[in-house]
Amino acid sequence: MKNPNIAIYSTRELAQKNTELQYAWEHFVKGNPPPGGNPFTEKLREIILQSWQRCQALRVDPGQKETKLALTDKELTELLQNSQLYRIAKPIIDDLSFHLSGTGYIVTLCDQNGRIIYLKGERRILNEAEKMNFVPGADWSEQAAGTNAIGTSIVTKQPTQIFSAEHFCQGCHPWTCSSAPILHPFTNEVLGALDLTGLWPDAQPHTLATALSSAFTIQQQFQQSLTDMHHYLVSSYDQAVNRWPNDGVLLLNPAMEVVKGDPHMLKYFQLSKWKDLQSKPEFHPLVNELVRHSQSPPQQQNNTKSEVELPAFGCNACIERLQCNQDIAGYLIVFKNINKINRTFYLIDDVQPWQHIVGQSNAIKNVIRQCQKVAHTDVPVLLTGESGTGKEKIARTIHEASPRKKETFLAINCGAIPKELMASEMFGYEPGTFTGGAKAGKKGKFEEADGGTLFLDEIGEMPLDLQVYLLRVLQESEVLRLGASAPRRVNVRIIAATNKNLEEMVREGRFRKDLYYRLNVVDIHMPPLRERKEDIPSLAHYFLKEYARQHNKNIDGLDESTLSLFESYSWPGNIRELQNVIQYAVIFAETAYIQPQHLPSTIRQQERHRDPTEGYGQGQETSGLSLSEGENDLIHAQQQDKNLSPLEIKEKKLLLQLLDQTNWNLSAVAKKCNIARTTLYRKIKKYGLR
Missing domain, CATH: 3.30.450.40 (GAF domain)
Incomplete structure (x- = not known):
């Protein structure tokens, strides 16, 4: 033809x-x-x-x-x-x-x-x-x-x-x-x-x-460029959130559509959805400045920054135009002086805080049991585990379940603050201490969190010479501002987190031994996602629902072939990586269910590198199984029907009928069912039909 x-x-x-x-x-x-x-x-x-x-x-x-x-x-x-x-x-x-x-x-x-x-x-x-x-x-x-x-x-x-x-x-x-x-x-x-x-x-x-x-x-190169740009945007957002924990952070794509942002900022700004931002008169100065950024030519080296006043909300919006490979990747907006968002976001009076920890695996249940016991005390807690395992989420939930829940929860990333600024950020300073400093002096994080909880993320990054000041706060419950002669009393509950081996750092002299034992009253280890894979479907659907609502997309769920890829992937970035993958898929999906082609290339590559016949016997052709094996499996599977629901029994019978008609040609069956071969393999394994 x-x-x-x-x-x-x-x-x-x-x-x-x-x-x-x-x-x-x-x-x-x-x-x-x-x-x-x-x-x-x-x-x-x-x-x-x-x-x-x-x-x-x-x-x-x-x-x-x-x-x-x-x-x-x-x-x-x-x-x-x-x-x-x-x-x-x-x-x-x-x-x-x-x-x-x-x-x-x-x-x-x-x-x-x-x-x-x-x-x-x-x-x-x-x-x-x-x-x-x-x-x-x-x-x-x-x-x-x-x-x-x-x-x-x-x-x-x-x-x-x-x-x-x-x-x-x-x-x-x-x-x-x-x-x-x-x-x-x-x-x-x-x-x-x-x-x-x-x-x-x-x-x-x-x-x-x-x-x-x-x-x-060209299309392939363009796709890789878009993928790199998306990852760059998400990484920029995460860094901004860590850098400005008390401010609202919003991430926009080049079309000025919201990619990521704290959903509780919607309530703060009295918006029903992020699309309303461009039409709301109070935001016109911000929108006009964004348009100006979009029309100016990309810079070769530095991202372009500017600041806009939003009098209606009593804050300023700092805009940073993000560039990736000479292209405008998007816009990062930091809303200054809206500390109320943190409180609005984390105060939950009517709902049990632990219901917001997603997962039913034994590993996460053990973490929750430990946290529930320690939440009502004031003892320091040390959260350990790999990056992206949800340590900050657990820390916030401990705070929400504690008697301090109506007070401030303040998170600070010790690895994101320059060493020369950490002392003033953590402990504050008196008037006249620095040239160019605030005339009235400045509170440190311990004073800002007074009465509440201070979460010290990446505690292993704290410089050795500043650790003695933290030890003093833990021992004496008082903080000494830079340039001050008298300490100030503070009442702060400390929760620290690290992805490093602090014991090894103590042996190497990179972390104070006395501080380690002060922090490590209760050590709670967060399991990596690869050790709680049974939680992947529920976590994925949780993020899917959140981002579908945030991006105003009609997405009903995840295709089984997508879940199969998720379960076979090692998730080196843990829950944070899963969250980013789901948001990526929601943004680019055009169907009711997330398909493998909607996922970033790092995930899709798993399907190409995986042996789909693994677990189905030695020396078999990938195109089909022998009829005798199918008959033996049928006899065995009939004995298991009592454990299946009526819908599963019906699906199993239809699957057996198609396998018999095609002489167990799996490719033909997958095509007839309009499903991926990986999904068919899972169903065959589920019903024991090898």
């Missing part, structure tokens, strides 16, 4: 085909098909006839010799400066042009509107192409230039080859072109098109495959 998108299959009859097409074109534009047959159906491909009809409806002049310029030199320069597609595609086009040298072809990159933004090729061919305005800035959409590979491939979203008089406009008849649309890897929207153009006597069938292959390479 021939590919309807290819114009020629042989170079031996080019002249004859050109003559036939000229004949068909002349009668089409005159509107009088010749006797003896209809050349529009016999000689023309369907894609060409439909395009010609669109051109007639658009009133494109078939006698047109050249197209129009759509961009001035200045506009083109500005477009290229801000075009992520151009930066990704240029080295690929340059390389392709080098390998096509001497073939008589020009390589062209167009934007989503069909405007040429870059082209490269032999000077002889470029000079010929200039006669029909095939130059940077020219408009080669169907509406402007009639049927041509660039415009038609963008309209149809299909790779397209156009030969000689298949072009609707007469000025293009000496040419042949092959174009492939470049599609957004997640939304499938047209980003642009890659085109190979030459004179029709040099036409080759394979130029369309070359264009398609190059366009796909």
Whole structure:
């Protein structure tokens, strides 16, 4: 079966085909098909006839010799400066042009509107192409230039080859072109098109495959760039939250849509959803400043920062434009002086705090039991475990379950504060202590948390010379500000956390022994996610519900093949990594269920590297199991039916019927059921049908 998108299959009859097409074109534009047959159906491909009809409806002049310029030199320069597609595609086009040298072809990159933004090729061919305005800035959409590979491939979203008089406009008849649309890897929207153009006597069938292959390479590079950008955004947000624990942090993508933010800020700002932010008059100064940031050219090195006053809320919004690989990745907004958010977020009077710890594994249940016993005391707690295991969440819950729950919970990351500022941040300073310091002096974190709980995250990062000051607070319940002569009494409950081995640090002299024993009154170890894999489905659905609501997406759940990937993945980043993966999937998913293709590449690679037949016997073909094994499994499985629900029994019987019909061809069964093979393997294992 021939590919309807290819114009020629042989170079031996080019002249004859050109003559036939000229004949068909002349009668089409005159509107009088010749006797003896209809050349529009016999000689023309369907894609060409439909395009010609669109051109007639658009009133494109078939006698047109050249197209129009759509961009001035200045506009083109500005477009290229801000075009992520151009930066990704240029080295690929340059390389392709080098390998096509001497073939008589020009390589062209167009934007989503069909405007040429870059082209490269032999000077002889470029000079010929200039006669029909095939130059940077020219408009080669169907509406402007009639049927041509660039415009038609963008309209149809299909790779397209156009030969000689298949072009609707007469000025293009000496040419042949092959174009492939470049599609957004997640939304499938047209980003642009890659085109190979030459004179029709040099036409080759394979130029369309070359264009398609190059366009796909650009798409892959674009997907990797988007993935890197997303991870950079999330990492920037996490760092900002740690850096400004008492302020509200909001993360926006380049389209100024909220990617991540404390959901309790919605209540603080009296918003029902983040989309309302741009329409609320109180935020107009912020929105105007964001627009200004988006219109200014990206900087090569430094992220752009500015500050906006929001009088209606009594705070300032500090904006930082984030850049990744010279592209605008998004915007980080820090709302200063809204400490009330922390209290609003963490005070829970009517709901048991422990209900918010997700998971039913023995490992997490043991953690909860320990925390429940220690919550009503004032003894220091040391939370240990890998990064991302939820130590801060546990610390907050201990506070919520304690008699101090109506007082401040203050979190500080000891690894995020510069060493030279840590003393003043932790213990405060008196007026006149520093040049440029606050005239009235400043409270330290211990004083700010007075009466409540102070969570010291990454305690192992605290400099050795400052540990003695912390020891004094623990021993004497008083703090001495820098520059002060008299201490101040404080009543603070300390919860510390670390992902390091403090005992080893003590032996190496990098952590004070006396401080270690003061902090380690109660040691609670947080298990990594790989040791509580039975909690992965409930955690994933918890985050899915939260982010679907936050991003206003209608997503019902996770596909079983996705859960299978989750359960086989090692999760080095623990719960934080799972949370980021779910948010990534929610943002890019276009279906009701999260599919493996919606996940970041680090997770999807598990499916390619995993042996799907593992556990199903030695030496079996991946395409199916032997019928005798299926019959033996059926006898065994019937004995287990009493443990299955009626719905599971029905599913099992249908599965057995399909396996029998296909002689246990698993690929065929998965296709019939419209499920992934990994999902089928799980069901076979579930029902014991090996």
